[in-house]
Amino acid sequence: MKFLDFQAEVEETLASACRALGYKDAGADVSLPPNDSYGDLASAVAIRIAKDAGRSPGDLAVEIGAKAMDLARRTKYIGGVSPHKGGFVNFGINRPRFLLDAINGILAGDLGTTREKGEVVAVEHTNVNPNKALHIGHARNLVLGDSLVRVMRYLGQRVQALNYVDDSGAQVADIIVGFKFMGLPDEAPPGAKYDVYCGDNVYSRVTKEYETRPSLKEKQSLVLKEIEKGSGELAEYTRGIVRKILAAQLSTCWRLGATYDLLNWESQLVHSGMWEKIFESLKKMGYVRLQTQGENEGCWVIPDPDTGEEKVVVRSDGTAVYVAKDIPYAAWKIGLIGDPFGYEVYSGEQPGGPLYSTTLSGGKAKVHFGGAELAVSVIDARQSYLQKIVAKVLDKFREGASRRYVHRGYEVVALSKKTASQLGFGIDGEFVHMSGRKGLYVNVDTVLDRLKEKAKAETRRRNLSEAEGWVDEVAEAVAVAALRYELLKQDPDKMIVFDMDDALQFQGDTGPYLVYTYARARRILGKTEGRPRITLESAAKLGKPQEARLAKKMSMLDLAAETAGEFLSPREIAKFAHELAMDFNDFYESVPVNQEPDQDTRDARLALVDAASRVLAEAMRLIGVPVKERI
RNA sequence: GGGCCCGUAGCCUAGCACGGAUCAGGGCAUCAGCCUGCGGAGCUGAGGGUCGCCGGUUCGAAUCCGGCCGGGCCCGCCA
Incomplete structure (x- = not known):
């Protein structure tokens, strides 16, 4: 990893040359030339100071270049300096020296990894409701988050990879309604993945049934209350179902190469008492106040960060709204509040290391999470506004805290018209947003299987005598490579319109x-x-x-x-x-x-x-x- | 009404944070080539561009600023 060494030499040489010639505030910014026929690094410093110096950029470049060349003789990697008539000063690498050191460095194991201990960073990603299988939108989140974790570790940061499981929300309740009140079997048919079964065959059916049977909707709130309570037969039953779905989801995550350090459960967050502490403190400072009249009568509200209008955080029945669950989680991550959790091993099966879980009842594992110097939340862009509110509240709780709480947003994945129609949905525009309720989505496993099938044929064609197991392994790797790269290469701020046929592409930028x-x-x-x-x-x-x-x-x-x-x-x-x-x-x-x-x-x-x-x-x-x- | 994001060839996209150099890089698709050679999931070449529009800043704008147009999303006592 010698390029930075070369760059440092160039910057120093350039600065010295400018100083020696009396151009004090010239700076020493360098950049990669558009074409390597110019050189290996370039500086536009002559152009920038030309006006003040009252000289032409070309002449200045010659002058600075000559001085730099003189100084460069003492450097290791600068092979030459050449001024360009437009005013650029171009630096060339001492090729043999650079090749020798770069190659030997890498062969000796220097891949640029930072060894010193950096800051503690909590990265939250994946966060799929445990009631269905991962679709490609979730995969975008996972790939972005997991890659970020890997890069940060390479950079020396001590990363906690967190996966938040919303085990007490309406989506889980819907599944339970299907099992308990619609008589749907809570076992998947043979050969079916459990999360796929729940998403494809239970969740969508239940939400459809709500439209015609209002009484079922009441069952949902009953289930929600039982889950919220946390004890009792229904709550126990739900816990078992959630674990089963989560296990299936995790197998897909691991298949994609993502692993986690810790599972955070919404139910535990709710019962941890953290919100009550934060709420009391916000009340004391007058940031949240009780609305005594108007449409929000009986609710606790905070000001909207954009308009200053009021946002409800605690309903008139005393329950907290969604953001209010995110706030204690955020506060825990960056250590604004004492850690209420114990920790235990959730799965020792995870490739690459154990997966821990929080617990509110003791916990034997001698590990520690939360209290990070920086928290990064990988959450799609539709939640930007809510994340802004969370950040605002953190700042109220402690001055400047939001600087350590970063929302890493990204745009959603939609489906192309063609792919939607293959799923049996006719649409008007060129693309359509996915919908779990409507059953309009493409599961990660489906895409991987299709990719794998194609990769298998391709691999077999080139390796006629290889064993089936070997071909299978290669095809799996190619499939994961294709999907991860496809979802990562695009600008996160741009929506991806997923098309199944286009995704089965192995050539070019893939x-x-x-x-x-x-x-x-x-x-x-x-x-x-x-x-x-x-x-x-x-x-x-x-x-x-x-x-x-x-x-x-x-x-x-x-x-x-x-x-x-x-x-x-x-x-x-x-x-x-x-x-x-x-x-x-x-x-x-x-x-x-x-x-x-x-x-x-x-x-x-x-x-x-x-x-x-x-x-x-x-x-x-x-x-x-x-x-x-x-x- | 307020806020966030996107607009680059037929299609997808890089470059935009930090404004620079002759051809604004790639990919798909199209056309023409390259396997007795270290693996053709590759390589070479050709055609294809008002960088959404207008204005401003600047010696210089795809890049910065303002306005406009087109598209997506968010603003609930849902999660």
Whole structure:
């Protein structure tokens, strides 16, 4: 990861040159040139100071460039400085030195991971109501959140991956109504996944029934009250159903490569007493007040952050509204309130480590959650307004607290007209929003199975003699790669219109392209008689532009990760991985490795391939795209 | 009525935070090529663009500011 070293040298050299020439406040900002024929880093400093200095940008660039060149002789990685007539000062890398250090660094294990302990960050994502299977909208949340967790850990932050389970809401109650009051079987038919069964066959049927049977709606509120109470036969029964659905959901999450550290349960949050404490304190400071007249009579209200009008937080019957459940959760995450929870292992089955659960009755596990320095909530953009209210209340509770509570929003996933019609829904526009009630959605498992089916055919065609199990494993990896990459690569602020046929795409800017490229690179290393090895002498023989581009790109993973962390935007890594893969394929097509007659050159190229593939694998790992040695 | 987000070739999209360099990068689709070669899930080339519109700032605007148009979402004693 030597590019940042080069950049630091350039910045320092540039600043020194400007200082030496008397341009004190010139600054030393550098950027990547649009085209690498200009150089490897560029500065527009001459253009910026030209006016004040009363000189032409071109002349200044020559002057600064000459001074910088002089100073650059003492640096390790600056190979040349060239002024451009437009006013840019371009810096070139000392190729052999840079190639040698970058490659040897990576082969020695330096993939840019920060080792020092960073801040504690709580990242909340997935958060699917436990009454149905994950659909592709949930997958977007999961992929964004899980990738963020991975990137932050790479950056050294101590991350708590949280998954919030709303086990006491109306959606769960609906399922229970179906089982207890409509006589629907609470066992899934053989071969059916339990969460899929509940979503496809129970939930939608119950909500439909509500329209014609008002008495059923009363059963829902009865169930809700029982769940709220937390004890009794119905509450126990519900707990069992929720655990069963959650287990099925988690298997899908794990299939997608996401894992969690902790499950937070809404029911426990409600019974923890945290809200009461916060409520009392807000009352004392006069932020919440009891409305004694008008339409909100008998309710406790707070001011709307946008309009100043009043928002209800506690209903006239004394129960708290939805935001009021989010507030204590947020306060717990950033340590504004004492931790009321104990912890226990929920599942030891989770790949990659145990999954814990909060508990209000003791808890033996010696782990600690909450109290983070920063909390990131991955929640779709429709909840931006509510999240703003939460942040406002946190600020009232403690000055400046909202700076540590960040809503990472993203737009929803809708369905294309074509996909909707394949599901039996005729629509007017070009797309339609998903709806669990209407049964208008595409489940994650369905998409993965379709992708896998296609990947299997493709893999089998290329590997006629391989065992079925091996082909299956590869196809599964390709399917996950395709879906994760597809959902991550797009700007989170843009709605995704999902089309099943378009999603079955393995060529071009896709996850499978990355998987393929990595396997291709490893193939070279597997087939060779040579050894990856590079010296300053052989590094000098790697003079092709494709070699330089590949080496430069692979040494910039840490840069991409820093940006990804700073803007909570893991797709920076997806972009990086794709660019690296393109650079590798370009190299692959134009530079022979094992056919290279000169042994030193061949070994140096092998070292480059080895290093580049390791960086690609690390980038893929950061976005949860599976890595296979062969496909 | 108030608030948030989006608008870049036939379609999808990068670049926008921090304004710069000759061709605004990719992908899909279309057309023309590249397998006795390290894997063709690849590569090369061609065609395809009023960066929604108008104005402002600037030496310089896809990028910053203002207005407008088009599209999506949110603003409940639902969750």
